[in-house]
Amino acid sequence: MKAAVKQGDEARKAQVALDAFFRLVDFWGLDTQQAMTLLGVTSRSTYMSWKAKTPAKLSPDTLERISYLLGMHKALRILFSRDEQSVRDWVKAPNSNPLFGNKSALDRMLSGRVADLYEVRRFLDAQRGAW
Numbered sequence: 001m002k003a004a005v006k007q008g009d010e011a012r013k014a015q016v017a018l019d020a021f022f023r024l025v026d027f028w029g030l031d032t033q034q035a036m037t038l039l040g041v042t043s044r045s046t047y048m049s050w051k052a053k054t055p056a057k058l059s060p061d062t063l064e065r066i067s068y069l070l071g072m073h074k075a076l077r078i079l080f081s082r083d084e085q086s087v088r089d090w091v092k093a094p095n096s097n098p099l100f101g102n103k104s105a106l107d108r109m110l111s112g113r114v115a116d117l118y119e120v121r122r123f124l125d126a127q128r129g130a131w
Contacts, residue, residue, distance in 0.1 A: 010057040017066045018054050024073055028091055030106075037112050040065050061114065068117040072105075075124035099123055 025035040032047065040061055041047045049055075058066075072091070080086040091106045100108055105120045 011054070013063070014056065014058045015054045017058060017063055018050055020070055021066045022051060024069060027073075027088060028106075029088070034106070034110060037110050038065065038069060038117070040112065040114070065114060065117055068114075068121045071121045072117075072124050075121070075128050078128045079124070097123070 021035075021039065025038075030038070032044070036042070036044065036047045039047065041050070073087075076087045076090055080090070091109075092104050094100075094102050094104055096102055099119060105123075108116050109120055
């Protein structure tokens with residue numbers, strides 16, 4: 001019985017995480033390739049199947065990626081609490097901070113490395129005073 005409960009918890013966690021991820025991708029106006037890169041998925045068929053039906057479990061890497069992205073969105077909501085358009089546009093806007101080198105946060109995140117997601121999240125948390 002314990003294994004069935006654990007399996008159900010994993011499926012629920014995957015469902016919640018992917019639902020939030022796909023809403024965020026839509027909110028930011030990302031295309032499929034960009035979303036796949038952020039999620040760390042290289043197979044278009046896997047990505048499309050996850051959109052259609054949530055897998056029973058997600059890898060720790062995938063959950064970590066989604067966590068960083070959702071944390072970024074939360075930080076943007078705090079930083080731009082009165083400006084919905086800025087929350088939406090910030091990830092694609094050129095940024096003069098040395099972390100981004102006049103490119104957008106999205107450009108940095110599209111390297112495909114989890115470390116870049118972490119750095120952008122850390123930057124935003126520092127901007128909002130979370131550290």
